[in-house]
Amino acid sequence: MQRATLNFETLLEVTNALNSQRGIDSLWRVIADQIRKVIPWDRAGITLYESQTDSFRFYAVITNMATPALAHDSVIPRKGSAVGWVHDNRRLHIREDLQKEQVFLEDRYYVQEGLGRMINLPLLVREHCLGTLNIGSVQTGHLDQDDCKFLQQVATQIAYAIDHVLAYEQIQQLSDRLRRENEYLAEEVKASRNLRLVVGTSLSFRKVVDLLKAVAPTDTTVLLLGETGTGKEVLAQALHDLSLRSHTPFIRVNCAALPSGLIESELFGHERGAFTGAQLRRAGRFELAHTGTLFLDEIGEMPLETQAKLLRVLQDGMVDRIGGTQPVAVDVRLVAATNADLQAAVRQGTFRADLFYRLHIFPIALPPLRERREDIHLLAQHFLAQIGGKLKRAHLAFDPQSMARLLTYNWPGNVRELQNVIERAVILSGSSQVTVDEMLLPVVQAVHSPSSSQPVSLGDLERHHIIEVLERTKWRIYGEQGAAHLLGLNPETLRSRLRKLGLRRPAGISPEPTALP
DSSP states (O other): HHHHHHHHHHEEEEEEEHOOSHHHHHHHHHHHHHHTTTSSOOOOEEEEEETTTTEEEEEEEEESSSSOSSSEEETTESTTOOOOOOOOTTEEESSSSSTTOOHHHHHHHHHHTTTTTTEEEEHHHHTTTEEEEEESSSSSSSHHHHHHHHHHOOOOOOOHHHHHHHHHHHHHHHHHOOOOOOHHHHHHHHHGGGGOOEEEEHHHHHHHHHHHHHHHHHHOEEEEOOOTTSSSSHHHHHHTTTTTEEESSSEETTTTTTTTHHHHHHHHHHOOTTTTTSSSSSSSSHHHHTTSSSETTTGGGGHHHHHHHHHHHHHOEOOOOTTTTSOOOOEEEEEEEEOOOHHHHHHHHHHHHHHHHHHHHHEEOOOOOGOOOOGHHHHHHHHHHHHHHHHOOOSSEEEEHHEEEEEEESSTTHHHHHHHHHHHHHHHHOOSOOOOOOOGEEEEEESSSSTTTTOOOHHHHHHHHHHHHHTTTTTOOSSSSSHHHHTTTTTHHHHHHHHHHOOOOOSSSSSOOOOOO
């Protein structure tokens, strides 16, 4: 009677402990301590069945043995194993003397550890076997029927607890994925929803739009080519909106903005414990874009080792999480973009040739703004209305001289530069008439004379541009009409740049209250 009472009390403690746990490892530590009160053991473990490999993996192992042969994460095949027999027959199995007879595959490992008896019990939930509970001891011999019954009751409680924990973890993963998808989608809406309008009527741009409309309904990989600021992101978003996947996620990744050590985790995801700081399993951008579109911007900046993994995804549609053992199938439409010459990168060995040909199925080259001047007027009016709405300034209009300046400027920064210039002009304008004066348009073209055969460095362009603005402001740095404000720089940053470039105020120009170098 006393033994039955102890077993009942222990089972009650085990049940209470199970209900308070949310992780298998912590759950098992509590259970093991409770079982020890009734049945002495030297090794205790839980295996879970993995249908993909038809095998069992040890997810929790606690042992007193000096050299355990089967530790955490060890894998045992179903066929020929004791855990497989228990799984298939849905009932307990005991080997009373392992030293005399080894019946199953894992028995020789238990003998190496020094065990004498092994008890395997199925973890059953509504006749579905999740795995096994395994109790080993150094001593040999028969197990009392009351102890067998007690262990079977414990195994039932453990099975339901594991079922609940796995369901809880799945809910957490789905919740985390939904949260991350919402975050990415919110970023996309915030960053590009107001830029989705594809504006242009020029012949060169109409050809781009025709190609876009032709390829959008397919799942073909598209490679967008063009200078910085030509609108590759806008075109990628339009491609998604016109596709059959328009109701699914559009996930954007800037390959140049991610550190080389993190880009694989961001793209392909990682398992818990895959590296320092990986506390939870994390889905990568490919998984987030499942059934949707993934836009890889600046793909020419992707590291070579990551290129190899990307190639595998494009070929097989399978993603390997960092630290994972099983690939994850994904259905993703890929759109890539670059302002680099990928063919030159292939020749230089910085970009894989096989990946280039996988991406170069349907290339679309976006013309620079200087080659579609007919669109400047439309784009300028579009940005004026857009920026006016953002700043709550209605009925804005350009004066005639400003539009003439916009049409004759060479726009080395393309559409993005046009948008930035108009935004600065609207901010500086005190009325409904917006003026774009010469100070807002750096004359970088003057550096390139038609007869010049030598390329000009970026440093020379910067130096020339700063000098031009300083001369227009009579070397005034501070204030709304000062050079720092027109250049979009902090005054102290501009002063530091002047020192670096060796520029000093010319003689005869009065100094500001704060002296220039």
